[in-house]
Amino acid sequence: VQLVESGGGLVQPGGSLRLSCAASGFTFSTYSMNWVRQAPGKGLEWVSYISSSSSTKYYADSVKGRFTISRDNAKKSLYLQMNNLRDEDTAVYYCARDGGGYYLGWGQGTLVTVSA
Amino acid sequence: SYELTQPPSVSVSPGQTARITCSADALPNQYAYWYQQKPGQAPVLVIYKDTERPSGIPERFSGSSSGTIVTLTISGVQAEDEADYYCQSVDSSATHPSVLFGGGTKLTVL
Numbered sequence: 490v491q492l493v494e495s496g497g498g499l500v501q502p503g504g505s506l507r508l509s510c511a512a513s514g515f516t517f518s519t520y521s522m523n524w525v526r527q528a529p530g531k532g533l534e535w536v537s538y539i540s541s542s543s544s545t546k547y548y549a550d551s552v553k554g555r556f557t558i559s560r561d562n563a564k565k566s567l568y569l570q571m572n573n574l575r576d577e578d579t580a581v582y583y584c585a586r587d588g589g590g591y592y593l594g595w596g597q598g599t600l601v602t603v604s605a
Numbered sequence: 606s607y608e609l610t611q612p613p614s615v616s617v618s619p620g621q622t623a624r625i626t627c628s629a630d631a632l633p634n635q636y637a638y639w640y641q642q643k644p645g646q647a648p649v650l651v652i653y654k655d656t657e658r659p660s661g662i663p664e665r666f667s668g669s670s671s672g673t674i675v676t677l678t679i680s681g682v683q684a685e686d687e688a689d690y691y692c693q694s695v696d697s698s699a700t701h702p703s704v705l706f707g708g709g710t711k712l713t714v715l
Contacts, residue, residue: 523704533640533648533691535704547701583647590695590704591638593659595647 490514490594492584497599504574504603510567510584510596518562521587524569526580534580537569538587574603609692609707616713623679625710627692630673637675638693639668648691652677679712687714
């Protein structure tokens with residue numbers, strides 16, 4: 490299982506960013522996927538879930554209405570569109586393969602910094 | 606929803622047994638999972654479904670559950686086990702399932 494995130498960077502409050510996660514080493518189209526984040530020096534926080542067919546999506550209350558999860562099974566890629574970013578969204582964002590309520594594999598993470 | 610509470614830190618000497626607890630104010634019959642995270646690295650699953658150990662995880666890692674408390678036990682702790690450990694579960698009581706993590710426990714090997 491290999492997951493490689495990209496797209497992080499520095500963005501001003503209120504700005505937007507799109508994260509990507511490229512998957513390999515497993516049949517991507519058959520697995521649900523998640524985004525999990527970790528603020529600097531803090532614990533883990535689940536952000537969003539998407540089913541294998543994209544028919545079901547869930548979001549943490551802290552990002553609902555601002556973030557959108559999506560995937561492209563043909564490209565074996567997972568995405569997170571983040572709009573109206575806030576200071577408290579600053580974190581390392583990990584994509585993680587779902588194992589049925591838990592995470593079987595994680596990427597190395599991409600850092601998102603929201604600051605003026 | 607409910608919260609998962611872990612002790613901020615646990616310290617043990619090499620060769621001793623470390624026990625890290627995770628308590629919930631209301632565990633709705635959901636499994637617990639444990640992750641190990643070393644500095645600068647992504648988390649790694651070490652226990653799933655309360656007591657199961659993924660392939661490749663040393664036998665010294667074990668999990669148990671009793672009521673609303675789940676415990677990660679590391680027997681014969683080694684220096685390489687020094688890391689942050691997080692418990693995780695799922696809250697299916699809300700309008701849609703959400704994933705919960707404990708605040709994390711820093712294991713120090715003295």
